[in-house]
Amino acid sequence: MWEQIVANRRRSAVLIIGMAVILILIGFAGGEVIAPNAGAFGLLLALVIWGGMMLAYFTSAEDILMYGASARELKREDSPQLFNVVDEMRLASGLGFMPRIYLIDDPAPNAFAVGRKPETSSITVTTGLLYRLNRDELQGVIAHEIGHLKNRDVQFMTLAAVMLGTIVILSEIVTRSLWYGGRGRSRSDSRGGGQAQIIIIVVGLLFVILGPIMAQLLYFACSRKREYLADASGAQFTRYPEGLASALEKISQAHVPLSFASKATAPMFIVNPLSAAAGDEPDSVFASHPPTKERIRILRSMTGASFTDYDAAYRRAKGGSVIGTQTLQAAPQEAIRAPSTQGPIQTRQDSHDIARRSAGYLRLSCNCGLEISVPEGYEQDTIRCFRCGSVLPIPSATSAPPPTSAQSLPPVLPVNIPPVIPPAAMQFHRTKSDGWESFRCACGRTIQLSPAFDASQIHCDSCGRTIDVT
Amino acid sequence: MIPIILLIPVVLVIALIIWVVGAYNFLVRLRNQLENAWAQIDVQLKRRHDLIPNLVETVKGYAKHESGTLEAVTQARNMAVNAKSVGERAEAENVLTGALKTLFAVSEAYPDLKANQNFLALQEELTSTENKISFARQFYNDAVMTFNTQIQVFPTNLLANMFNFTHRDFFEVKAAEEREVPKVQF
Numbered sequence: 001m002w003e004q005i006v007a008n009r010r011r012s013a014v015l016i017i018g019m020a021v022i023l024i025l026i027g028f029a030g031g032e033v034i035a036p037n038a039g040a041f042g043l044l045l046a047l048v049i050w051g052g053m054m055l056a057y058f059t060s061a062e063d064i065l066m067y068g069a070s071a072r073e074l075k076r077e078d079s080p081q082l083f084n085v086v087d088e089m090r091l092a093s094g095l096g097f098m099p100r101i102y103l104i105d106d107p108a109p110n111a112f113a114v115g116r117k118p119e120t121s122s123i124t125v126t127t128g129l130l131y132r133l134n135r136d137e138l139q140g141v142i143a144h145e146i147g148h149l150k151n152r153d154v155q156f157m158t159l160a161a162v163m164l165g166t167i168v169i170l171s172e173i174v175t176r177s178l179w180y181g182g183r184g185r186s187r188s189d190s191r192g193g194g195q196a197q198i199i200i201i202v203v204g205l206l207f208v209i210l211g212p213i214m215a216q217l218l219y220f221a222c223s224r225k226r227e228y229l230a231d232a233s234g235a236q237f238t239r240y241p242e243g244l245a246s247a248l249e250k251i252s253q254a255h256v257p258l259s260f261a262s263k264a265t266a267p268m269f270i271v272n273p274l275s276a277a278a279g280d281e282p283d284s285v286f287a288s289h290p291p292t293k294e295r296i297r298i299l300r301s302m303t304g305a306s307f308t309d310y311d312a313a314y315r316r317a318k319g320g321s322v323i324g325t326q327t328l329q330a331a332p333q334e335a336i337r338a339p340s341t342q343g344p345i346q347t348r349q350d351s352h353d354i355a356r357r358s359a360g361y362l363r364l365s366c367n368c369g370l371e372i373s374v375p376e377g378y379e380q381d382t383i384r385c386f387r388c389g390s391v392l393p394i395p396s397a398t399s400a401p402p403p404t405s406a407q408s409l410p411p412v413l414p415v416n417i418p419p420v421i422p423p424a425a426m427q428f429h430r431t432k433s434d435g436w437e438s439f440r441c442a443c444g445r446t447i448q449l450s451p452a453f454d455a456s457q458i459h460c461d462s463c464g465r466t467i468d469v470t
Numbered sequence: 471m472i473p474i475i476l477l478i479p480v481v482l483v484i485a486l487i488i489w490v491v492g493a494y495n496f497l498v499r500l501r502n503q504l505e506n507a508w509a510q511i512d513v514q515l516k517r518r519h520d521l522i523p524n525l526v527e528t529v530k531g532y533a534k535h536e537s538g539t540l541e542a543v544t545q546a547r548n549m550a551v552n553a554k555s556v557g558e559r560a561e562a563e564n565v566l567t568g569a570l571k572t573l574f575a576v577s578e579a580y581p582d583l584k585a586n587q588n589f590l591a592l593q594e595e596l597t598s599t600e601n602k603i604s605f606a607r608q609f610y611n612d613a614v615m616t617f618n619t620q621i622q623v624f625p626t627n628l629l630a631n632m633f634n635f636t637h638r639d640f641f642e643v644k645a646a647e648e649r650e651v652p653k654v655q656f
Binding site (some may be wrong): 028080081084087088089091092093094238239330332334337340342435451 | 503506507510514587591594595597598601602603604606608609611612613615616
């Protein structure tokens with residue numbers, strides 16, 4: 001959607017420049033308040049802070065935002081169906097590259113996309129989403145998120161969130177140094193110390209005031225229109241608006257609060273995680289998302305799957321167009337396709353297994369039938385089963401090669417070949433089953449072997465040892 | 471001072487050149503998008519061809535009496551691999567889809583087969599590949615429509631003729647059953 005892409009680019013530029021201007025003004029004014037010629041110093045400080053924000057954004061925006069959410073990156077073998085669903089949407093939307101996929105182990109169903117460039121972007125889903133939605137619904141959610149990616153909403157939101165986060169962190173630093181630094185300051189340097197003290201107080205106050213204002217600006221800047229446009233994109237990519245509609249319905253009815261969402265990150269989710277839990281969604285200018293009932297109604301009243309059909313449905317529901325005219329003119333006709341018959345792609349247990357496996361838990365099966373997940377930091381070599389009490393050894397790579405049968409030995413050759421001595425760092429592991437298997441390396445790290453693993457060696461990521469797998 | 475009357479044609483020529491460059495680049499971008507979309511379809515079709523021998527072997531182990539269906543699938547796959555023109559390929563792929571549908575329907579009767587991990591993984595991969603072909607085909611057809619419109623609309627069509635941007639075909643063949651008008655009997 002060209003109009004939205006252009007609008008988002010403009011908003012990002014305005015935000016970057018506007019933030020610089022505000023910081024410079026505050027720095028200069030604050031500096032002048034403290035001492036007659038300290039304005040320049042304040043200005044410089046402001047520029048340094050602004051430069052720091054830009055640096056943080058351009059180097060590690062995604063890591064910063066994903067950090068608080070304890071999300072784990074998934075590989076294709078962890079959940080081939082999820083990867084296939086995303087891959088299908090990549091083709092339908094013409095995205096061109098595969099976004100990274102992250103999983104959060106949380107019973108609340110929700111999803112969001114993060115990224116400052118299309119190529120470095122990622123989509124995150126919760127386990128609660130994976131086991132509640134069927135394939136069409138999950139595909140609808142993924143298509144909605146990819147719609148955000150294509151419209152550059154995600155890039156703008158990431159920028160805004162990093163800026164807000166930086167301001168929050170700075171205000172924390174300043175208020176804390178104010179609190180602790182005040183006690184340890186030496187009396188002898190009273191005049192110089194007093195000035196520095198005042199500077200810190202003023203700057204801290206400014207940040208504390210600026211933080212909430214930024215949050216409100218963030219909410220105003222997030223026009224709720226972007227959610228409708230992403231819904232339209234989602235319907236067009238999947239050719240099945242009912243999928244996204246019933247996904248939104250299930251998510252909004254779950255009423256489970258999301259444990260890691262805050263006011264700053266709430267706008268990035270598919271349904272507002274803070275109000276979805278409470279069950280009420282006001283249709284006000286201050287809300288970050290449009291009310292879910294409205295979105296579902298529009299999707300369900302669509303007669304086709306193209307942008308023109310979405311726009312028509314929106315006009316019937318709310319009056320006034322939402323999609324730009326250039327996009328509407330170029331939009332091809334799409335008919336709604338038949339639904340797929342596949343149910344949820346993961347059971348509840350499977351979803352938790354995937355999350356734990358990515359987090360490095362080692363899975364053991366006891367003979368009584370219980371499956372035990374051993375965390376990575378567990379130090380001992382054995383564990384007691386909780387149900388039957390038998391002691392289970394934790395599979396670890398051994399340094400002795402497994403005994404080979406007599407038939408596999410090559411015939412004795414006449415030439416005197418020196419025996420091969422395995423290097424000291426070599427470890428061995430024998431696979432016991434065809435499914436997922438975990439064992440511990442000598443350094444303690446859990447190594448997971450997927451059913452698709454068919455190589456003969458694997459490297460430990462932490463210590464670099466090579467392990468022979470037979 | 472240069473008289474205005476001489477400046478006007480110069481400005482017009484510059485404007486024309488800027489427009490030509492812009493329109494040409496736009497057509498090139500559309501064409502590349504189209505060809506990329508076709509390449510995506512190609513990748514998925516090849517993937518489907520590669521998955522089938524594995525599927526046939528797996529099913530053979532459990533469903534020995536269904537050799538007829540398996541033969542049909544293998545033959546359809548070979549024909550699809552050998553097809554050349556766009557029309558031929560679309561036709562062959564449709565036949566292959568039909569044969570696979572029959573094979574999956576038949577495998578419903580074998581519970582051992584349905585529980586086999588390898589078979590389930592292959593079924594998921596093949597279903598997903600079908601979906602991907604369908605989505606990629608729709609994206610390709612949309613790109614073709616945009617491209618064809620642009621080379622026919624007035625100002626750009628002059629450019630299209632000059633620089634040899636030719637009309638592209640849609641990748642769209644309905645199965646023989648879908649083309650027939652359903653017979654209604656009372």
